[in-house]
Amino acid sequence: MTPQSPVNLWPDPGYLGPITDLYQLTMMAGYAASGMADKRATFELFVRRLPDHRSYLVFAGLEQAIGDLLRLAFSEEQATYLRSLPALSHVPDSFFEQLPYLRFEGDVWSIAEGTVVFPGETLLRVEAPLAQAQWVETYLIASLNYPTLVATKAARIVEAAQGRGCIDFGARRGHGPHVGFLAARAAYLAGFVGTSHVEASRLLGIPVYGTMAHSWIQSFGDERAAFAAFARTFPENTTLLVDTYDTLEGVRHAAAIEPPIKAIRLDSGDLAELAKAARGILDSANRQATKILASNDLNEEKIADLVRAGAPIDSFGVGTELITSRDAPALSMVYKLVAIDGVGRVKLAPAKRTYPLAKQVFRRSDGQGRFTGDHVTRWDEIVDGEPLLSCVVREGRLAKELPTLESIRDRCQVQIAALPDSLRGVDSGADYPITYSDALESEATRLGL
Amino acid sequence: MTPQSPVNLWPDPGYLGPITDLYQLTMMAGYAASGMADKRATFELFVRRLPDHRSYLVFAGLEQAIGDLLRLAFSEEQATYLRSLPALSHVPDSFFEQLPYLRFEGDVWSIAEGTVVFPGETLLRVEAPLAQAQWVETYLIASLNYPTLVATKAARIVEAAQGRGCIDFGARRGHGPHVGFLAARAAYLAGFVGTSHVEASRLLGIPVYGTMAHSWIQSFGDERAAFAAFARTFPENTTLLVDTYDTLEGVRHAAAIEPPIKAIRLDSGDLAELAKAARGILDSANRQATKILASNDLNEEKIADLVRAGAPIDSFGVGTELITSRDAPALSMVYKLVAIDGVGRVKLAPAKRTYPLAKQVFRRSDGQGRFTGDHVTRWDEIVDGEPLLSCVVREGRLAKELPTLESIRDRCQVQIAALPDSLRGVDSGADYPITYSDALESEATRLGL
Numbered sequence: 083m084t085p086q087s088p089v090n091l092w093p094d095p096g097y098l099g100p101i102t103d104l105y106q107l108t109m110m111a112g113y114a115a116s117g118m119a120d121k122r123a124t125f126e127l128f129v130r131r132l133p134d135h136r137s138y139l140v141f142a143g144l145e146q147a148i149g150d151l152l153r154l155a156f157s158e159e160q161a162t163y164l165r166s167l168p169a170l171s172h173v174p175d176s177f178f179e180q181l182p183y184l185r186f187e188g189d190v191w192s193i194a195e196g197t198v199v200f201p202g203e204t205l206l207r208v209e210a211p212l213a214q215a216q217w218v219e220t221y222l223i224a225s226l227n228y229p230t231l232v233a234t235k236a237a238r239i240v241e242a243a244q245g246r247g248c249i250d251f252g253a254r255r256g257h258g259p260h261v262g263f264l265a266a267r268a269a270y271l272a273g274f275v276g277t278s279h280v281e282a283s284r285l286l287g288i289p290v291y292g293t294m295a296h297s298w299i300q301s302f303g304d305e306r307a308a309f310a311a312f313a314r315t316f317p318e319n320t321t322l323l324v325d326t327y328d329t330l331e332g333v334r335h336a337a338a339i340e341p342p343i344k345a346i347r348l349d350s351g352d353l354a355e356l357a358k359a360a361r362g363i364l365d366s367a368n369r370q371a372t373k374i375l376a377s378n379d380l381n382e383e384k385i386a387d388l389v390r391a392g393a394p395i396d397s398f399g400v401g402t403e404l405i406t407s408r409d410a411p412a413l414s415m416v417y418k419l420v421a422i423d424g425v426g427r428v429k430l431a432p433a434k435r436t437y438p439l440a441k442q443v444f445r446r447s448d449g450q451g452r453f454t455g456d457h458v459t460r461w462d463e464i465v466d467g468e469p470l471l472s473c474v475v476r477e478g479r480l481a482k483e484l485p486t487l488e489s490i491r492d493r494c495q496v497q498i499a500a501l502p503d504s505l506r507g508v509d510s511g512a513d514y515p516i517t518y519s520d521a522l523e524s525e526a527t528r529l530g531l
Numbered sequence: 532m533t534p535q536s537p538v539n540l541w542p543d544p545g546y547l548g549p550i551t552d553l554y555q556l557t558m559m560a561g562y563a564a565s566g567m568a569d570k571r572a573t574f575e576l577f578v579r580r581l582p583d584h585r586s587y588l589v590f591a592g593l594e595q596a597i598g599d600l601l602r603l604a605f606s607e608e609q610a611t612y613l614r615s616l617p618a619l620s621h622v623p624d625s626f627f628e629q630l631p632y633l634r635f636e637g638d639v640w641s642i643a644e645g646t647v648v649f650p651g652e653t654l655l656r657v658e659a660p661l662a663q664a665q666w667v668e669t670y671l672i673a674s675l676n677y678p679t680l681v682a683t684k685a686a687r688i689v690e691a692a693q694g695r696g697c698i699d700f701g702a703r704r705g706h707g708p709h710v711g712f713l714a715a716r717a718a719y720l721a722g723f724v725g726t727s728h729v730e731a732s733r734l735l736g737i738p739v740y741g742t743m744a745h746s747w748i749q750s751f752g753d754e755r756a757a758f759a760a761f762a763r764t765f766p767e768n769t770t771l772l773v774d775t776y777d778t779l780e781g782v783r784h785a786a787a788i789e790p791p792i793k794a795i796r797l798d799s800g801d802l803a804e805l806a807k808a809a810r811g812i813l814d815s816a817n818r819q820a821t822k823i824l825a826s827n828d829l830n831e832e833k834i835a836d837l838v839r840a841g842a843p844i845d846s847f848g849v850g851t852e853l854i855t856s857r858d859a860p861a862l863s864m865v866y867k868l869v870a871i872d873g874v875g876r877v878k879l880a881p882a883k884r885t886y887p888l889a890k891q892v893f894r895r896s897d898g899q900g901r902f903t904g905d906h907v908t909r910w911d912e913i914v915d916g917e918p919l920l921s922c923v924v925r926e927g928r929l930a931k932e933l934p935t936l937e938s939i940r941d942r943c944q945v946q947i948a949a950l951p952d953s954l955r956g957v958d959s960g961a962d963y964p965i966t967y968s969d970a971l972e973s974e975a976t977r978l979g980l
Binding site: 118123145293314422 | 537539540547554555558599612673674700730760856868929
């Protein structure tokens with residue numbers, strides 16, 4: 083007898099509809115039963131608090147969030163499963179019969195990817211029939227929360243590296259095998275120079291980097307033989323990992339290869355000391371052009387220390403710390419109802435207050451283009467500054483061409499350069515000024531906030 | 532002009548081959564060029580260190596890791612992309628032409644899912660042609676690292692809850708939209724009672740739970756009307772969220788519903804105080820059967836505090852902290868070459884030493900079935916104790932029926948109950964004894980470790 087196949091947990095991108103919390107479906111059924119499903123709802127997505135050690139966020143993930151949103155749907159099979167749930171046993175059959183025809187048909191306004199953003203300001207706004215707007219909550223947050231977290235971490239790492247290239251090595255240590263795509267993209271848009279993730283590089287056009295693992299050396303048993311074999315196969319792209327047995331002996335073996343190799347990689351030990359010693363060995367062997375790549379649980383603090391110590395490292399491979407955003411692995415992104423049929427709605431729970439009404443965010447800059455603060459207004463107010471939210475989806479269709487990954491990356495670089503100095507650097511703890519318009523304040527007061 | 536569609540990052544499960552690091556491909560090409568691709572390699576997967584605040588790990592993710600491994604493949608298009616990479620420009624065409632025919636044809640030995648495991652012991656062993664064993668490294672680690680992290684976190688939360696039900700509410704806060712599947716499964720196998728994730732529940736047969744969001748109340752504007760409408764739609768399954776405006780007023784509104792509702796949910800404020808006050812209100816209204824569900828950034832410490840404080844909470848919804856394993860979001864799972872053609876191989880890099888040779892792990896117990904320590908041996912040694920690794924894949928095919936999720940869940944419960952008392956509980960800091968056989972020690976010494 084052939085054993086049964088393991089359950090395949092890769093979803094069909096055509097049927098992502100039930101990647102959501104059950105309560106979205108109970109509410110959708112309830113709205114239908116209460117005649118409210120088609121009321122025009124306005125939900126806004128924002129972050130409540132900055133994670134620890136962060137002074138800004140880089141907004142990311144919009145392209146995939148929107149792409150998936152536009153084809154979000156249920157299959158017949160998925161609808162049949164829902165009908166079988168005891169929790170939904172009193173829901174009329176018509177609800178389940180209509181599910182396979184449900185699509186998102188609303189509007190989405192959003193801040194552009196690669197923009198520097200802050201807690202308490204609207205990042206994305208959904209205007210849609212209430213049931214549809216409710217349905218997409220879980221998916222939208224799940225799609226935007228993580229890329230924003232990684233782009234933010236990556237921006238900090240890039241700042242710390244001060245011009246040295248940073249490469250995403252995180253694929254294996256992400257939260258499951260899908261995360262590598264999202265991390266490679268978010269890191270690249272925030273200034274990383276590339277990724278080791280082969281399929282992410284193919285799909286997204288990101289430069290791909292790779293050297294060798296310790297197993298290459300071990301499988302030959304002899305380091306010199308292993309190095310020579312690699313240099314034969316990759317004559318123009320030889321980066322050798324030198325720390326399998328004795329690091330400096332490894333550097334000497336690498337320096338002896340003819341023609342001179344492109345780079346060595348250090349992956350353990352005191353990287354500052356080893357890099358200095360390695361540089362000395364390489365230079366003595368007339369290998370001034372051979373670069374040094376370092377890796378080994380690097381993060382922005384360690385990289386800043388290495389740069390400060392003058393370690394002659396040319397580029398950094400960053401894995402676990404980047405892909406898990408290890409010091410701040412969670413982001414308090416939420417999606418809240420702010421209006422029904424244009425009338426403001428609030429929630430008064432302690433520490434979870436939300437301003438009512440659809441909003442716009444205006445960013446103000448000084449004469450040198452340096453950001454001075456954001457002003458949040460009712461959507462139809464016009465004030466000084468650059469309005470950050472624009473319409474990206476109208477009536478369930480893409481409203482405009484989304485920017486390319488390269489142009490998002492350019493935007494991010496300009497955005498970070500425009501931050502106040504007090505917000506930059508690895509140890510920054512400053513607050514960026516966010517203010518709310520009188521119209522919002524008075525509506526909030528009227529509703530008891 | 533229709534705007535271009537956003538890039539779809541959902542992979543076809545039939546072509547997961549290039550979800551790997553580029554260096555695996557450079558090495559595969561190098562092994563081919565050096566006539567080593569078909570040498571028999573033994574790689575072992577293990578964890579280097581326990582994450583902070585952990586005294587054991589729950590091994591999880593095997594079913595999906597194996598399922599994907601058995602169909603890991605490259606498409607023609609993916610192979611063509613690889614051929615175009617400058618980094619692989621000297622690799623002969625034959626390498627790329629053969630890629631679409633490459634499959635994993637080796638053997639896999641593994642510890643069973645749901646088993647309690649420790650750093651330094653082999654969790655999974657791959658025996659395969661060197662190039663194949665190298666190829667699958669990134670995918671295997673990415674598939675096992677995260678589920679093990681979440682199952683471990685979940686087991687701690689279940690311990691803290693002391694019999695009260697814990698429900699996975701994490702879908703929106705995971706690292707991307709795919710993570711919810713993996714988290715729902717890992718949490719359930721470690722003792723959670725269910726998930727809010729609709730599609731995970733369908734695919735995996737996990738009980739699904741859901742109530743309502745604040746937006747339900749807000750969309751009606753009036754709490755009593757919102758509660759009444761929900762109770763009408765879900766007469767047998769009414770759980771009402773009571774903290775949108777004033778929590779205790781919300782409890783009074785919920786207690787007034789006829790017939791009595793199933794539960795209320797608290798999602799903000801001082802949960803211990805509010806639960807006591809809510810219980811009082813419910814009991815006074817003759818609602819003794821109405822349960823209290825609590826949520827709001829809960830983790831094992833907060834739950835232990837609530838239980839210790841005697842908070843009358845019947846179940847816990849746990850989201851962000853579970854799905855991100857927030858206090859320990861990374862696990863140092865590695866996959867190392869330990870033998871070529873049966874001959875031991877080692878790596879001597881500081882703090883990254885690895886015992887050579889294929890291994891088996893024997894678990895010893897006392898007369899009461901309580902675990903006393905694990906003994907790691909060469910694969911062919913036979914000693915006292917239960918051997919933990921068994922063959923799950925032979926020559927690229929499933930070697931035996933994998934256990935059902937329910938039986939993995941049962942195993943996990945038995946395993947945790949068999950841990951030494953010193954390792955259980957939220958604050959445990961004890962070490963579990965791991966020893967290595969004389970045969971392994973002497974081979975390690977011989978190789979210079």
